[in-house]
Amino acid sequence: MSHWNTRGLRGSSLEEKINFTNEKYRQRGLALFQKVPTPITPVKINQENKTITLAYFEKQSTVDYIGVAQGVPVCFDAKETACKHLPLQNIHQHQIEFMADFRAQRGLAFLLVHFTALDAYYLLPLEVLESYWAAAEKGGRKSIPLEAFVEKYRLQKTGNGLLHYLEAVSLYLMETEEKTRKDEGLC
Numbered sequence: 001m002s003h004w005n006t007r008g009l010r011g012s013s014l015e016e017k018i019n020f021t022n023e024k025y026r027q028r029g030l031a032l033f034q035k036v037p038t039p040i041t042p043v044k045i046n047q048e049n050k051t052i053t054l055a056y057f058e059k060q061s062t063v064d065y066i067g068v069a070q071g072v073p074v075c076f077d078a079k080e081t082a083c084k085h086l087p088l089q090n091i092h093q094h095q096i097e098f099m100a101d102f103r104a105q106r107g108l109a110f111l112l113v114h115f116t117a118l119d120a121y122y123l124l125p126l127e128v129l130e131s132y133w134a135a136a137e138k139g140g141r142k143s144i145p146l147e148a149f150v151e152k153y154r155l156q157k158t159g160n161g162l163l164h165y166l167e168a169v170s171l172y173l174m175e176t177e178e179k180t181r182k183d184e185g186l187c
Helices: 012-027 093-104 126-137 164-182
Strands: 031-035 040-046 051-057 065-069 073-082 084-086 110-117 120-125 143-147
Touching: 012 031, 012 065, 012 073, 012 084, 012 110, 012 143, 031 073, 073 084, 093 110, 093 126, 110 164, 120 126, 126 143
Parallel strands: 073 110
Antiparallel strands: 031 065, 040 051, 065 073, 084 143, 110 120
16 A cells, blocks of 8 residues: 655646646636546644645545546646656556546547656657557666657646646647547548
């Protein structure tokens, strides 16, 4: 059983940007995304300030966010790295399985990744993640290099704190739908 500590807060600045952006998307009627809480069982509580000082995860979480954008179901996870690669150890098998199941239901599944040293943000499609995961399971590299994050999926942030990712989501959706049409012989 896992236990909660401050390492569980990694990625929180990225999540703060996403939460702020999601609220603006909701207010403008563009999308509705919900942060998925990770169920915990508190073990120790500081009675003075009513904060949890030790807790255990009740079960594995799925992804950080789930919702809908313009009628399209979407799920994604937020990851941050100080490296010029995304270590696969930051991603869990059950997360990939959930995203694959979500994708099988014709939803979109991806990662939003922040390279903190470069202050660069990218959308990483599930299919790219799955290919690196499969290669790692066969003894390949245990991370996704920066070069795998393509420029067309680079996210723009604004001075007012928004992290515009719906444009990348829209592009990913168009490419996914085109591939589906080709696979089904509709083109």
